[in-house]
Amino acid sequence: MPELPEAETIARGLDAVLPGRVIASVTVLRDDVVKGPPGAFAAALPGRQFRDVGRRGKNVVFTFDDESRLVINLGMTGRILSGPGPDPARLTTHPAVHFHLADGGCMTYDDIRRFGLLTFIPGAAWRDWSRRLGPEPLARSFTARLLRRTLSRCRAPVRSLLLDQRKIAGVGNIYAVEALWFARIHPATPANEIGQEAAARLHRSVRKVLRRAIRAGGTTLRNYRNAEGDVGRFGRALHAYGRADEPCVRCRTPIERIVFGGRSAFFCPRCQAAPP
């Protein structure tokens, strides 16, 4: 799915156009992408005015004027398309929810595989919802020391830890694999075997990769588009992800692919030495 940089890009685009506007009606075309009874979801939103659009982990968070929120997790293929123009309209191939706005505009949630989830959250429930997620990796409070402590408490492969949203919010497979390549850590290394120096490298790498990807507008491998329908440009900056058999740009050793935890990891067998 869209990971943190993609959610951030979408949220920024929507935050430029949505605040102040009001939802007139909601049409749920695909029941399975909304949390709870579809009728209740559709009935909860009309009349609410957007205050801002932000992000928590990989989730796009729409905050309304009364502190209630709409949270969209994009799953693997979710898109939030808004605004006029041929692109968003052409890209709406699997519409799941339409948000009709009082000014005549429309925002559509589109999702080929329907792994995404839209949740309405009353103001009072936000704290508990947000607390289930780990710290924001780009926040000032996400320190190398905090990451080291998290790593030390977990025996699972470090790639699995990075994907666990309860431990760190927003990192998915692409950026986990990239950050480990930068940090020269093998993806299957048990988290608690990572030393202080390597943990500091990983801390820097995670933040660097996420920041660069945001600057590039995210990564489009297949389906991802921002709210305006544009692709992300970070795909060509990937060093390991999806590059099996291609030479590592640091040492020319062919990148290898392994599968664990049900998904692919890519690494340089020379730069990222296997754990003993």
Add this chain to the structure above:
DNA sequence: AGTGTATCCTGCAGGC
């Protein structure tokens, strides 16, 4: 408690 596996769904690429 912590960790690993199966599952939801559709589209696409590659092999035959």
Add this chain to the structure above:
DNA sequence: TGCCTGCAGGATACAC
């Protein structure tokens, strides 16, 4: 060309 298999950026329910 067409059919089949495997794979895909995620989260969660469950088993051990």
